[in-house]
Structure formats: C-alpha cells, structure tokens
Amino acid sequence: MANEYLAAPRKAPDLQIPQSEVAVKVSCIDSTTRVKLPMGPLLQPDYTGKEFLTGPAFSFLIEHPSGKKILFDLAVRHDWQSLPSYPKWRKLGWGIYVEKDVPTILSDHGIAVDDGAIDAIIWSHHHWDHTGDPSLFPSSTGLVVGPGFKEAHMPPSNPNSTLMPTDYEGRAVREIDFTSKPFKIGRFNAFDYFGDGSFYLLDTPGHTVGHICGFARTTTSPSTFVFMGGDASHHGGEFRPTEYLPIPKELKPSPMKRRAPVCPGHLLEEIHPHNTSTKPFYYVTETFAHDKKVADWTIDGLGEMDCQDNVLLLTAHDDSIVDPAQIDFYPKPLNDWHEKGTARKVKWMFLADFEGAVDAKENGDEAFVWAK
Template sequence: MALQHLAPPKSPPDLTIPSSDVTVTVSCIDTTSRLKLPMSLMLQPDYVGHPELTGPSLCFLLDHPSGKKILFDLGVRYDWQRLPSFPKFRENAWGIMVQKDTARILQENKIDVANGAISSIVLSHHHWDHAGDPSTFPSSTELVVGPGFMETHLPGYPANPKATLLQTDHEGREIREPAFSDAFKIGRFQAHDFFGDGSFYLLSTPGHSVGHLCALARTTASPPTFIFLAGDASHHAAEFRPTEYLPLPALVPANGTGEDFRNVHAEQSAVKPFYNVTAGFAHSKELADWTIAGLGEFDCQENVLLLTAHDEHILDEQAGMEFFPAPLNDWLEKGLAERVKWLFLGDFEGALRRREEGGEAFTWGVYP
C-alpha cells in the first residue's frame, strides 16, 4: 500500500545506472563500534532531546562472483587509544567503545583474512571511525581510496606529525586511487566501475573530506535493485530526508504523526531535511551540501536502499535488519527500506513534546 505524503512527491530523477546481469552479495557488518558524540558540532539546529549522535560505525562485505571479496570501510580499530587523535578524544570526553577489529569478526566467521581472503579494502575516507586497522590484513590486501586522498592524507603518523592515520595503516601494501571524471556519472556523482561489469560502483562524493567515496552495489539483476553505501556523506538520515521527491508521510513509526513532525521542523517543511551540516564539520560545506542533496536523489528510488555508517536505528528490533554473515540482497522483497526509512523521526520526539508544552522545539547553535 502506497504511503500518503504531506505534499505531492516529485518524480524521482533518472540516475542513468547502466544495465548489468552481474550482482554482488552484500552483508552489513556490525563492527562492534559504538560512538557518542556531540550533535551540535556536526549538525544544526539543536533539537530538544537529541543532543548527541549515537550509534555504530558499520562496514560492508561485498562478495563478487569471481570469488573476490572486498570491504567497504573498517569501523573503529580495537586499539583506538593508539591514534594520534586520542588526546582530543579524551579532552572532549567522546564516547567510544569497540569490542573487536573487523578482521577478527571476519576470521570468527570462517573468512580467512590472514591468507588474503579480502582482496581490497575501500576506505570511504580517512577518518578514524572508518579507517579501522588495515594492519590486521596481509600486505596482499590493497587499499582503494578516493580522489586526492594520497596527496592529502599520506604519509601517516609519525612520519607526518599532523596525520590522523598511522603509518602502519598503509606501509607495505598497494594503495590505489581510481580515476574519476565527468565522462561517467551515476546520478550527479562521478563513478568508477570497480569490477568492470556493473556489479559495484564507487562514487566520488566530496565535501565531508578530501577523497570521500560512496558506493553502489547491484543486489539483484531483474528487477535491478541496489544498496547505496553512504559512508560519512551523511551522519543522520534527517540530513537528506524528507525531500521534494520523498516528502514526510502522514503516518510515521514514531509517537506522533507526520504533521506533528512537520510542525517541529525548523522551517515547518514536509519537503526539506531537518538538519544542515555545519561548516566546521565539512572540508567544504558547499560540496557537502551538494553531495547530501545527491543522496536524496538516490534515497527516493524504490529500488535503492541507502545505508549510512552511523544509523543507530537499523540496530532497532523494529528495523528487522540482518547483519553479517547474513546477506542483504533480498532487502526489497523483505521490505527493509520501508521499515527503516522514517525511524529517525523518533529522535525528534523530545522536541515534539517540548512544542506541545508550549516551548521551543529547537535552537540554533553557534556553529554555522
């Protein structure tokens, strides 16, 4: 049954995804990373009852028919106290918890990491909560990074005292930076066909950091379905929902109606996202805003499941998400996108209650 929206949806844009009969098997790995960071530094406005970004740092295993296995991101390394940024974490009292490295999770599930079962690790970007610990993989496992990554972020610490990555993250292994150009785009993003068969694309999604990548994995061929791996192009679903292509629905999986949450919205809009990224949290706010708008163009497609790395709501029992080693390729058949898409509205229930009490649902912080 089709959702009833608070505004007429515009027709989704054509993403111009090439056709292919080749798919990859996609699994979402709960890396055991859990984060608790101040929201106001990253996103604005400050909504009552939602002062912190809390959630996982997910990564993804992709299994190609050739037998090659690749990872998209690694989560947080188990020994994160070794990171050059550790004094900053301690000073700001950030909440960081990790039980296992991703390599260990894979080994425990009979994937022979030590003997090169993972051919490539694609890093969405250089930040500590995604780069994990590549040194737990053999030198035969290459690193694949986005445009400008090598020039901007290498060498690692301590060779470069200002680096956020460690030298041990990349020493002794191949680092590959694929070429991107306007000659091949999917949606608004420059794209790279990773295997050359249309099963898995890397997308250049600048703004959050230099070299940031997203990915698009083909999960079924007929009908064609895809999973969009968003990395840190967005940190919360309310950055790219709702949109003119996907307005707020009348009925939502939260303690309130769509109309209630529109009234909480800073612009009382049913077609604009609730949050905006702050300038201080982006390498380029202009590019970050452009990329986030592009996420909305994928998110509104019925055959695309968009997953961000830090979405705590897909951990909810209500979401019904299946994690590694289970595959996600039947996500459309199981209705996963419909279940998870609007769960984030629960984060604004505190603001809704405050408004009902006659108070202000949000304030604008000092971070532009």
C-alpha cells in the same frame, strides 16, 4: 502515491544506471562500534532531547561471483586508544566503545582474513572511525582510496597525517581516477570497480578530500542496489525529507515509542525549522565539513538516491537501525532487502530522535534552537 504524503512528491530523477546482469553479495557488518559525540558542533539546529550524535560504524563485505571479496570501510580498530588523536578525544569527552574489530568478526565466521581472503579494503575516507586496522590483513590486501587522498592525507605530502604508518606501509594503495572512463550515476561521477556493472564507487566530496561511496547491485531482475554512504551524511535528517520523498501522512510503524502504533506525520512537520514536509531536518555545520558548499551538494545527491524504490541507502553511523536490529546484519546478506520491504521499513526510523522535540512543542516549549 501522492495521497500518502503531506505534500505531493516530485517525480524521482533518473539515475541513469547502466544495465548489467551481474550482482554482488552484500553484507552489512555491525562492527560493534558505538560512538557518542556532542550534536551541536556537527549538525544544526539543536532539537530538544537530542543532545548527542550516537551511532554505530558499519563496514560492508562485497563478494563478487568471481570469488573476490572486498571490504568497504573497516570501522574502528579495537585498540583505538593507540591512535594519535586519542588524547584529544578524551579531553572532548567523546564516548567510544568497540567490542571487536572487523577482521575478528570476519574470522569468527570462517573468512581467513590473515590468509588473504580479502582482495582489497576500500576506505570511504581517512577518518579513524572508518580506517580500522589494515595491519591485521596481509600485504596482498590492497587499499583503495578516493581522488586526492594521497596528497591530502598521507606522508610525505601531509607530514601531520592522522593515519598510522602500519595502515598503508608495504601494501599497494590505489587512488581511483574518476576521469579515466567518465560517466555518472545520478549526479555523481562513477567508477565501475569490477568492470561488469556489479559494484560502483561514487565520487562524493565535501566531508573530506577524497570521500567516496559504494553502490552495489544486489539483484538483476529487477535491478536493486545498496548505497554505502560512508560519512557523506551522519544522520537521516540531513537528507530526509525531500521534494521527492515528503513526510508521510502516517508513519507506520511509528518511530516514536509514545506514539505507537501510528504516528501522524504532521507532528514532525510542525517541529521542522521551516514548517515543511519537503526539506531535511538538519544542516551540516561549517566545522564538520572540509567544504560545506560541496558537502551540501553531495547531501542533496543522497536525497536523489534515497527516494528511489530500488535503492537502500545506508550511512555508516545510522543509529536508527542497530538497537534493536532493523535490517539483516552479517553473516546474513542484504540482497533480499527489496523483497522484504526493508527500505520502506527503516527510512523514517531516524524520526525517533525528535520525540523530545514533539513533546516540547505540545507543551508549548521550544522544539529546537539554532546554535549562536
């Protein structure tokens, strides 16, 4: 295994995941959202040819054997121009496109959203590109949020809340208490949502107050999992590579169109700010995190998850796997991802964003610059 990489990988940490014989059905919903934001204020350094953070906004449908259905995140509401922050985004020149909202996508495939088919909506956090439009669900559909969410993001404690009153009025809002039955998965405090080890919520702070991730068991023999990353990270280069998962010597298939079918891994090492194959390419900026130190700690934890052979880690805005589709999207389930080798296939696709930097390096130009 070590010979596959530019550096010998360290042994992956033991996540200490409890045993269970119950799995859930997991589907990743491509919500049709596409966003385009300037990269520099969000992640550093600035790589040649990568001026914008672009991507989708995923929602996840989790179906328990009991028949209960829950959603992890709702992506962007179709009428996003009605949100209070719209004038600000317009001035900033953000690009936002939404063809359909998640409830419509579910209804198109026979899930009666308006009849209470969804037991609960879990918000990874309070930002507009994850909260969707809960008013399209009946009051019987509850909201589940992370620790400290209500005080930080909801009236009356926050009179300047960016949430819409129709998001939460008339429905139960449940704030997860990770201290009631404390245990950890990896470095993260965990909560057993159904009480049977099939689906966990993980306390992943830093990006915002109350940020949480989802961790679903997709098979039991062997145990495999899908990690729903929300905005714990916005780009694969924030938590890849690591000492546990260095850059491969050869990238097959090549993520770079002009370097197909195989891309030598050393080309990526040579454009890395630290000229290494074992540290991530990007760092989150102070302005893009509620608490950068804590956000960095969480991102390090993602790397400990991502290096596991039995974990498929998907962040909400992973641009590298949607156009064209690199995974099975809803209505197809993701449960056979391990059998299909999906994680190995998509793990390094984000490196396509650095082809311009590789070109620049080969031409003797700057591959990246740090913002002043």
